[in-house]
Amino acid sequence: MSLSIGLVVHASRRGVFEEAVEPVSGVSLKWVTYGHERDIRPHVQSLVDGHALDGLLVGAVPYRACRDVLPRTLPVAVTRNSALDLALALGQAQARGWQAVPVSIDTFDHEVVCEVTESLHLDRTRVTCLPYADDQSVDEICAFHRRSLHDGDGYVITARTAVLRQSRGDLRVLNGSPTPSSIRSELRELLLRIRSERAGAAGFAAGVFCVSRHGCPGDPERSRMDLLHLLRATPELTDAWIENRGRRGVVVLGRRTLFERLSRDWLVAPVLDRAQESLNVPVSAGFGVGSSARTSVVLAERAAVRAESENRPCGYLMEDSGLVLGPIGPGGLGGPGGPGGRSAGQWTGPPTARPHREQGDRMRELARTVGLSPATLSRLAAIEHDVAGRAVTPSELADAMAVTDPSGRRLVRKLHAHGLVTSEGWAQTHRKGRPTGLYRLAIVAALTGSADGHALETV
Missing domain, CATH: 3.40.640.10 (Type I PLP-dependent aspartate aminotransferase-like (Major domain))
Structure with missing residues (x-):
């Protein structure tokens, strides 16, 4: 099935783009050709309203003019000068x-x-x-x-x-x-990103539910069997494969969409509340999303260990992209005095989970726009935290990312083009040779909306 891709180009560059995309198969192209910058925004608005686009390829100037009318979930590639x-x-x-x-x-x-x-x-x-x-x-x-x-x-x-x-x-x-080869490279990278994201959405996910080591009133193995029966009776898990996983745990395997429904898009895990209320069993949950069922289970087990360290009923999500979301609350069946009431200070679920969900959405959105993976962006945010505001050279960033110096320079260029680093002048690192640029990372602020935000974690 072909992908519908929008292209926004100046009239004088239409021939160059046609030459660039001609060898690329499996795409249906929707063109927006403009003569003046003032025409870009209304033309792109008409394109977005009139077609179900799978992605958009656009230059820096038209992207600036139309980005406020683009759907947040639309994958976008911005052509850059190489x-x-x-x-x-x-x-x-x-x-x-x-x-x-x-x-x-x-x-x-x-x-x-x-x-x-x-x-x-x-x-x-x-x-x-x-x-x-x-x-x-x-x-x-x-x-x-x-x-x-x-x-x-x-x-x-x-x-x-x-x-x-x-x-x-x-x-x-x-x-x-940009030449036809540069444009073609950007288009192919966009297509790969779209197909990869779709494969991930349709792929496997796993959940590992563990009876708490502490606070379990009876035999942990008996509590685990009760939890197994509860999960099998959960309507959202009707199509899932459920089995025992050790003395305290139960593993659930199914499509990613199944777990998104169960957790309301990774916001809450009401099944933890049901276990607490009906079985009087505190349960922690780990969710894993990977390229295979085996990888998903491994990630879910790691996430469950992380959830257990919270010492309260909650869940964590780990993806093989490196993204970690949590804690995911049990769902909150009521405040103090309500059904299943809790005393003041006890876990209430969604308020803590929601900021992590929003930050995860922002991470994916930024990654799509910049053309990097969420894992790379998450790792860069961690490096920003480590350097504590100090300006770094592309070579230092390359060392921290374990990539080559040319890759580090290309990474800096991508970040700079999207405002995720700021230029801080030049440094002469060696007596001989040219000066090298200094850059200050600004990824955490972009993710959190404030300069003192906290980066997402990575596995």
Whole structure:
């Protein structure tokens, strides 16, 4: 079954995008072609209202113009200018007989410009760069280029169609927009992400329910048998496979959607309340979502151990993406004095679980937008906590993530493009060699809406 993908492109770039997507199979394309930025938002609104889209491929400028009308759950890929695009533009200058420098570049990130100019052994002092920012106007970008090339020598590399058009009268200008291969790579990554998410939603999940080691009034094995019968009588688990799991535990295996219904989208676990009320048995639950039934059970067992450490009836969810949600409350059958009433200070469920659910949704939303996995974003949030506000270099970030330096630089560029890092200047880490950029992570604030938020945990 083909996926319906929307593409938002400037009229002058339509041919490039058509060349890029032509070899890609299994997609049905819905085009939005615009001539002026003011046309983007209403055209995209019509596209979203008129079609059931599976994903959207869009450039940075149109994304800024239309992101408020996009459904929160719609997977989006934003095309970015790569090192290859810049190198090809510099090659075009050489083919025209132009001197390689001076050159004034917009839209490309500092790290991309440094990487390419160093590889080509260009004089970095004669290369100026204005990275993309949402609040840049065309007039401001053109003014930057004129200041950079005030002596009349040199040329401009721009990825902005409007800048290209406006600067041609008095400056030599080359187009540095993404090439067909870069666009095709972004599209294929988007398709892979969509299919992966759908496979995960339709895949297996597991639940491990454990009678508490402490507070169980009778024989734990007898309590476990009572819990087994209770779970088999639970309507939401009619289609699940349920069996004993050790002396105190019961394992449940089924589709992920089954457990989402049971937990009301991972907000509460009312079955824990029913066990407490009808069996007088405190129960902890672990839920696991993995690529296979076996992996799901392993994750569920780890989550159950974590839930038991809370010393109160609750649950935890662990996904093989690295995401952890919890504690998930028992559902709250009533406050003090109500049915199943609790005394003041006892567990009440949803109020504690809801912030974790919202943060998990935000994690997935950010991951979709940036083009990273939730596990990677979660790990970066943990690194931000570890560095305690200190600015880091791409190399330091690469070491912390256990990836290569080029991968670290690409990661920084992705984060910077979405406001998840801020540039803090430059550092000379070695006596010889070029300076390296310093960046301050801002992922936790994006996840929590405040600078003092707490990162999600990772397994």
